[in-house]
Amino acid sequence: MSLEVKKKLKETSLALASRFTKSMQQSGILLRARKSQFREREKSRQIKRRAAIRRSERKKEYQKLRKLGKVK
Numbered sequence: 069m070s071l072e073v074k075k076k077l078k079e080t081s082l083a084l085a086s087r088f089t090k091s092m093q094q095s096g097i098l099l100r101a102r103k104s105q106f107r108e109r110e111k112s113r114q115i116k117r118r119a120a121i122r123r124s125e126r127k128k129e130y131q132k133l134r135k136l137g138k139v140k
Contacts, residue, residue, distance in 0.1 A: 071088075071091060071092060071095055071097060073087060073088045073091060
């Protein structure tokens with residue numbers, strides 16, 4: 069999708085630039101480009117599994133310490 073802004077008769081370059089930035093923001097092109105640029109990759113199944121195991125082990129350890137009265 070392209071965006072075209074042509075200079076009007078007797079329009080200053082500053083006005084043209086501001087009109088261009090306004091139309092860019094309204095079109096949503098910049099937002100889509102930023103979303104694709106900083107997109108996070110999908111984590112693999114094995115990494116998800118390891119993280120889940122780690123979370124459950126930490127939870128068990130925390131509950132054990134809580135029963136012993138070492139954690140409030």
